[in-house]
Amino acid sequence: MKILEIILLLVFYNLIPFWNLSHLPAAVKTIVTVLVSAAYLIILFRNGKVPVKSFRLRALNGGTRLIWLSGMTFLPELAALIAYPFCPRAGTLSFVLTIIFAVVFSMLTFLVGFIKTAVGSKQIKLLDYVFLFIFWWVPIVNLVLIRRFYKKAKREFIFELSKAELEEARAENEMCRTKYPIVMVHGIFFRDWQYMNYWGRVPATLIRNGANVFYGDQQSAKSIPESAAELKSQIEKILAETGAEKVNIIAHSKGGLDSRYAISSLGLGDRVATLTTINTPHLGSDMVDHLMNKCPDGMVKWIEKKYNTVFRKLGDNDPDFIAGLNDLRPSRIAELEPYMEDVPEVSYRSCMSVMKNFFSAGLPLNIGYLLIKRLNGRNDGLVWEGAAQHGEFRMVTASGVRGISHGDTIDLFRENIEGYDVREFYANLVAELKNQGY
Numbered sequence: 001m002k003i004l005e006i007i008l009l010l011v012f013y014n015l016i017p018f019w020n021l022s023h024l025p026a027a028v029k030t031i032v033t034v035l036v037s038a039a040y041l042i043i044l045f046r047n048g049k050v051p052v053k054s055f056r057l058r059a060l061n062g063g064t065r066l067i068w069l070s071g072m073t074f075l076p077e078l079a080a081l082i083a084y085p086f087c088p089r090a091g092t093l094s095f096v097l098t099i100i101f102a103v104v105f106s107m108l109t110f111l112v113g114f115i116k117t118a119v120g121s122k123q124i125k126l127l128d129y130v131f132l133f134i135f136w137w138v139p140i141v142n143l144v145l146i147r148r149f150y151k152k153a154k155r156e157f158i159f160e161l162s163k164a165e166l167e168e169a170r171a172e173n174e175m176c177r178t179k180y181p182i183v184m185v186h187g188i189f190f191r192d193w194q195y196m197n198y199w200g201r202v203p204a205t206l207i208r209n210g211a212n213v214f215y216g217d218q219q220s221a222k223s224i225p226e227s228a229a230e231l232k233s234q235i236e237k238i239l240a241e242t243g244a245e246k247v248n249i250i251a252h253s254k255g256g257l258d259s260r261y262a263i264s265s266l267g268l269g270d271r272v273a274t275l276t277t278i279n280t281p282h283l284g285s286d287m288v289d290h291l292m293n294k295c296p297d298g299m300v301k302w303i304e305k306k307y308n309t310v311f312r313k314l315g316d317n318d319p320d321f322i323a324g325l326n327d328l329r330p331s332r333i334a335e336l337e338p339y340m341e342d343v344p345e346v347s348y349r350s351c352m353s354v355m356k357n358f359f360s361a362g363l364p365l366n367i368g369y370l371l372i373k374r375l376n377g378r379n380d381g382l383v384w385e386g387a388a389q390h391g392e393f394r395m396v397t398a399s400g401v402r403g404i405s406h407g408d409t410i411d412l413f414r415e416n417i418e419g420y421d422v423r424e425f426y427a428n429l430v431a432e433l434k435n436q437g438y
Contacts (some may be wrong), residue, residue: 002069003053008108009073010080012040012100017084020094020215025040040105043069044112052164060120060157066113067150070106077102117149120313122414123156124149159416167208174210176430178438180246180273181238182206185216185231187253187410188324189307191315192217198252200411205423211430214238214247216255219316221307221324224254224336228261232268248433250426252410253382254328255392256280256350260340269343273438275391276349276429279380279409283387284330286375287368292325347438348391351429354378356403365405380406396425 009019015036047062051356084090084098116126128149135141176182186198192215197203203213218230235247249272251259256277262268263275292300304321311319326332342348358366365381376384383396383406398404399419407413411422 002065002072005069006072006076008036008043009069009106010076013073013077013105014080014098016094016098016101017080017087017090020089020091021087021159041265044109047116050161052161052168054160054164056120056122057157057164058120059116059159060153062158063113063116063118064150064154064157065118066109067117067146067153070110070113071146071150073106077106100351114149117153121153121156123416124152128152137286156416163421167205171208171210176206176427176434177295178212178248178430178434180244180248180438181212181242182430183214183216183235183238183247183249185218185249185255185259186382187251187255187429188328189220189312191220197408198412199390201423202411202426204418205427208429209427209431212242216249216251216258218255218258219319220290220311220314221316221319221321223320223323224257224261224327225265225339226320226323227254227258228266231258232262232266235262235268235271246271248272248438250274250275250276250429250431251280252278253280253406254324255284257327257336257340258391261336263343263346265339265343269345272343272346272431274347274349276351276433277388277390278351279353279406280350280390281328281383281385281386281387282333282350282390284333285328285383285387286330287372287382288325288328289330290375292329292372304388318411327422342391347436350388350410352383352388352393353380353396353397353398353404353406353409354383354385355381355405360402361405361407369405380404380409382406396420 011032015033018032022029024032044066045062047058048065050057050061053174081099081102085095088374118129120395128145132142132145132149135145155160184192184199184203186192190198192198198215206213215234216231217234218227222230238244238247249259256275257280259272259277260282263272300322307321308319328334355361355365355369358369360366360369363383368381369379372379372381372384376386378385396404396409397420398417400417404417404420407421408417408420
């Protein structure tokens, strides 16, 4: 099919030479022109079929196909334009019009492909578009950037199509339908917003596979006891709504500490079946200590005022930047530890990931990585490896060169990472809870 499309595009780009050099009757030339032009429009706007219902994947498929066709027709068309002046009946005007026609419509083919790809892709980042915008006119450099753009989009299409097919195939199995509802508890400085989910693409995957998902819904920054009280209230609402006896908590970062306090000190011990913490600083964060000691008090108070003002507008009733941050200090965690002791009725598990180098994440995690590496050793950009271990522990790894950052564990950047499928990680985590009777 692609070979036929290449031929049709080359014929369309060279309709002017076709009229000048062909000895066919005018009526035949007209029919060929109409048919080839119609074929061009079909090629331009056809996305092609994909085996799952997804507008995004169809657009991505159609866009990458047009970019590929643009590349495959470039050299043959260039050769045709070079050879055309040497034909006996090729005039100067005809040659100029041929160049204009071929350049305009080959660029249109690429542009439509670029737009479709941009509409369908979530893995192509702003920086990719910026580089293309700046260097599109620089020979060789533009080809390298376009090739990189195409390869990234094509990899995304293959990966997401495979993912969608997998989820459709196993949807009926409901591998994530646990006995108790799943409560996902966010960390500090974030909220559970409807249109910008803290957990990225993860909840949708769990729900498609049968999970009953809820959120902790605590404010973005409060002390651990205050956040725990908000979490307790939310869990009581969930239990009343669902009629369930218990919940399974999956908590990220400080959310794990909020959950432990609510279980141990606020009477949720008999209403929580399992607590799985993800990159939670159970021993506190030495980085927080270091930064709080280094930063002038005036700067800290200024940041606190700005933060609290912004997050009141974003939905918090009474955010407390300093209280939330201070409760991450190792000394404060040590004070709270007696109030967070494990409850025998609850199954505790913890997971941790680490970055492999400075380039494993962007700001501010890469700076955090260097600081914590000097203070403690291996880390995810915010939490060091030893601090995250609590209960049954597992290290989450990736086969690629970049590792997994603190943000990657919640799909913060919606990025497909080599050797680490964050959605599959959570699906398997919840499937394990189901298999264990939770």
